[in-house]
Amino acid sequence: MTSTTSPGPGPVTAPVVASGPLRWPFLLLTGLLFSFFLAASAPSPLLVVFQRDWGFSAGLLTLAFGIYALALLGALLVFGSLSDHLGRRPVVLAATGLELAAMLLFVRADGIAGLLLARTVQGLATGLASGALSAAVVEAAPESHKRLGALFSSVSPLAGLAVGALLTGLLLSGLAHPAPWIFGALALLFALNLPLLWLWPEAARRRPGAWSSLRPRVAVPASVRQDFWQGLPVLVVVWAVGGLYLSLVPSLLRQLFEVRQGWLPGAVIATLMGFGALAPTLLRHLPAQRALTLAQRALAAGLLGLLWALETRSLTGFWLASAVAGVGFGGGFSAQVQRLSQQVEAGRRGELFAAIFVLSYLAFSLPAMLAGCLVRPLGLQASALGYLGGLLALSVFALLAERRPPARPLGPAAR
Numbered sequence: 001m002t003s004t005t006s007p008g009p010g011p012v013t014a015p016v017v018a019s020g021p022l023r024w025p026f027l028l029l030t031g032l033l034f035s036f037f038l039a040a041s042a043p044s045p046l047l048v049v050f051q052r053d054w055g056f057s058a059g060l061l062t063l064a065f066g067i068y069a070l071a072l073l074g075a076l077l078v079f080g081s082l083s084d085h086l087g088r089r090p091v092v093l094a095a096t097g098l099e100l101a102a103m104l105l106f107v108r109a110d111g112i113a114g115l116l117l118a119r120t121v122q123g124l125a126t127g128l129a130s131g132a133l134s135a136a137v138v139e140a141a142p143e144s145h146k147r148l149g150a151l152f153s154s155v156s157p158l159a160g161l162a163v164g165a166l167l168t169g170l171l172l173s174g175l176a177h178p179a180p181w182i183f184g185a186l187a188l189l190f191a192l193n194l195p196l197l198w199l200w201p202e203a204a205r206r207r208p209g210a211w212s213s214l215r216p217r218v219a220v221p222a223s224v225r226q227d228f229w230q231g232l233p234v235l236v237v238v239w240a241v242g243g244l245y246l247s248l249v250p251s252l253l254r255q256l257f258e259v260r261q262g263w264l265p266g267a268v269i270a271t272l273m274g275f276g277a278l279a280p281t282l283l284r285h286l287p288a289q290r291a292l293t294l295a296q297r298a299l300a301a302g303l304l305g306l307l308w309a310l311e312t313r314s315l316t317g318f319w320l321a322s323a324v325a326g327v328g329f330g331g332g333f334s335a336q337v338q339r340l341s342q343q344v345e346a347g348r349r350g351e352l353f354a355a356i357f358v359l360s361y362l363a364f365s366l367p368a369m370l371a372g373c374l375v376r377p378l379g380l381q382a383s384a385l386g387y388l389g390g391l392l393a394l395s396v397f398a399l400l401a402e403r404r405p406p407a408r409p410l411g412p413a414a415r
Contacts, residue, residue, distance in 0.1 A: 032096070032193055033133045037161050038161070041162075041168075047250060054115075067119050068119040068365075071119070071124045072126050072130070073123075073127065077358060080130075084135075095133070100190040103186045137153040151334065166269075168266050170263050172263060231340075234332045235336060237395045238360075241272070241325060245273075247371075253318075255380055259315070271322045288338065296332060296395065300392060302326070307385060371383045
């Protein structure tokens with residue numbers, strides 16, 4: 001059950017934060033957030049390979065993608081604000097241990113059942129980590145770099161998604177059986193992080209209400225509720241684009257564009273995500289509303305370009321449109337995260353990030369799964385064209401909605 005009301009405030013103690021130059025907890029947590037999303041996109045270029053080797057349908061392929069997002073959503077709904085009560089460290093430790101288990105399950109998977117189990121555990125781990133780790137990154141940033149913390153918490157997931165897809169694509173070209181190497185290396189990465197997390201000084205103090213926080217809900221802090229719902233169409237469009245790329249784009253490239261090079265699907269996904277990670281840096285000196293407007297325009301232009309490329313079957317056009325859409329993807333998401341996180345007190349940041357990721361991942365998973373179910377009756381090209389056309393219409397609506405005066409004055413997008 002969902003709700004848009006926040007639980008009672010309770011006693012909140014100021015978080016423990018670093019001061020002065022960037023310190024190792026901030027770098028550790030930023031790197032770990034990056035690693036979770038690197039691992040999230042690593043399986044995407046492999047899904048069509050698994051489909052070929054294990055002989056499952058397009059519907060099961062999108063289920064293998066979507067079950068990760070649904071498990072992630074379940075974890076966010078139940079555990080999303082738990083770190084506001086127990087502290088960030090125990091939640092992040094538990095999530096990292098689960099992610100390590102998921103990587104080992106990927107190594108052992110030899111069929112669709114094993115793949116679905118590994119993706120489910122990975123989704124639970126990422127959902128448990130998302131709110132707590134994003135809040136911890138903001139809080140571990142030195143006082144003089146708080147906006148940098150908000151920027152990194154929005155850029156690290158996109159950069160991780162880009163690098164994960166790209167590395168997997170490159171290994172597909174160089175190795176006959178890359179999956180054990182990819183997931184074995186990721187398992188080692190998360191195993192090495194566990195002892196470092198034990199040494200990390202806690203970023204937030206405990207407060208009562210841990211058990212009641214486990215009631216499934218989406219709780220948006222009252223101080224940002226109006227801005228949150230006004231910006232919801234942006235979150236929906238950008239993450240629905242991301243869902244399309246991580247689920248169906250490898251199949252589109254193989255079937256419509258007749259791509260046979262193993263590295264190309266990963267490179268195209270990395271183009272969207274990489275330009276998404278770069279966009280907040282390019283736009284950081286602009287006023288937040290201006291940055292958001294430019295991102296929205298880039299997203300609409302990119303979607304229009306993707307529609308043209310699919311209709312004409314132009315691989316070059318598809319790749320270029322992916323870069324333009326990526327600027328809108330990353331710029332739009334980052335602008336929303338920064339303007340909201342800077343308006344919320346420390347004791348509510350885990351709750352806020354959980355709400356952002358719940359609604360983002362609904363947009364990330366459900367439309368892509370629906371498109372996967374429509375592939376058999378409508379065909380892959382028609383399903384993709386309908387998907388992108390719907391997103392373009394919503395993008396134009398979001399752009400028009402963002403032209404209204406904001407609920408409160410907005411500062412720079414980031415510094």
